[in-house]
Amino acid sequence: MKKLTPVVIEAGKLFEEGFHAAKEVRHKGVVDLVTQYDVAVEELLKKHLAEVMPEFTLIGEESGDEQMRAGKAIYIDPIDGTTNFIHKIPVCAISVGVWVDGVPAAGIVYNPILNELFAAEAGVGAFHNGCPIRVSETVELQQSLLSTGFPYTKVEMGRDFRWVIETMKSLLPFTQDIRRLGAASVDLCYVANGIFDGFYECNLKPWDVAAGILLVTEAGGRISNHRGEPYRLGDPIIVATNGKNHDALLEKIADYERIEHETSS
Numbered sequence: 001m002k003k004l005t006p007v008v009i010e011a012g013k014l015f016e017e018g019f020h021a022a023k024e025v026r027h028k029g030v031v032d033l034v035t036q037y038d039v040a041v042e043e044l045l046k047k048h049l050a051e052v053m054p055e056f057t058l059i060g061e062e063s064g065d066e067q068m069r070a071g072k073a074i075y076i077d078p079i080d081g082t083t084n085f086i087h088k089i090p091v092c093a094i095s096v097g098v099w100v101d102g103v104p105a106a107g108i109v110y111n112p113i114l115n116e117l118f119a120a121e122a123g124v125g126a127f128h129n130g131c132p133i134r135v136s137e138t139v140e141l142q143q144s145l146l147s148t149g150f151p152y153t154k155v156e157m158g159r160d161f162r163w164v165i166e167t168m169k170s171l172l173p174f175t176q177d178i179r180r181l182g183a184a185s186v187d188l189c190y191v192a193n194g195i196f197d198g199f200y201e202c203n204l205k206p207w208d209v210a211a212g213i214l215l216v217t218e219a220g221g222r223i224s225n226h227r228g229e230p231y232r233l234g235d236p237i238i239v240a241t242n243g244k245n246h247d248a249l250l251e252k253i254a255d256y257e258r259i260e261h262e263t264s265s
């Protein structure tokens with residue numbers, strides 16, 4: 001953590017400069033955008049991480065790196081919430097997650113615009129700007145404020161889109177409400193510090209969740225896939241809660257495999 005934090009804070013300066021600057025926006029997909037700052041922040045992080053943690057394989061969203069790695073890996077999302085970043089909505093962050101042999105070891109989610117630095121270390125705890133954080137105490141799903149996100153694949157109106165709509169239909173009436181902030185790493189941190197009582201999303205990539213997962217578990221929460229099994233990087237659905245409302249939330253999450261089967265047949 002001592003090596004990681006200064007590198008992320010340094011990259012945050014470029015992130016912040018880019019947030020306020022005019023940007024060149026390119027399309028990676030129909031609505032999946034990238035700016036010169038996504039690329040530059042990732043390059044800067046990789047350069048400095050390679051210097052201070054040379055034994056780790058660096059896997060960045062914008063470099064086309066292989067998504068999953070055993071051994072020592074650092075997953076980097078230089079700007080999580082790029083659509084917010086482009087629209088000047090200050091919910092976006094650098095997310096850096098350190099994993100060893102398929103288990104999270106350390107994670108940082110840093111939003112330099114709101115000056116929020118979330119950090120977690122396995123067995124040590126989860127922190128917001130240096131102060132320990134805990135998940136909420138809410139037990140009832142009906143009193144739970146949840147957060148979610150919508151995958152870029154929605155434009156295809158296939159499996160993922162149907163899963164989002166079916167889940168929303170069965171879940172929304174039984175919650176306090178559902179928010180869509182636009183940055184999965186921040187959603188996870190807001191579960192960790194008790195702002196949200198839970199979060200779920202489909203089709204997230206390892207760099208979106210590699211840091212946030214540890215924030216949630218170190219803050220006393222629970223992470224699983226839609227079947228309630230321990231979440232593994234690459235699983236199609238992530239469910240993160242304070243633990244107390246987890247099973248109730250799982251009950252309302254649509255069956256991804258059934259939808260997959262129906263959409264492909």
Ligand code: IPD
Nearest residue numbers: 079080081082149150182183184
């Ligand atoms: C996206 C954000 C968003 C989530 C998308 C992600 P990006 O990451 O985390 O909240 O709903 O699924 O891909 O593209 O802004 O790094």
Ligand code: CA
Nearest residue numbers: 077080081208
């Ligand atoms: Ca992301």
Ligand code: CA
Nearest residue numbers: 061077079080
């Ligand atoms: Ca990104």
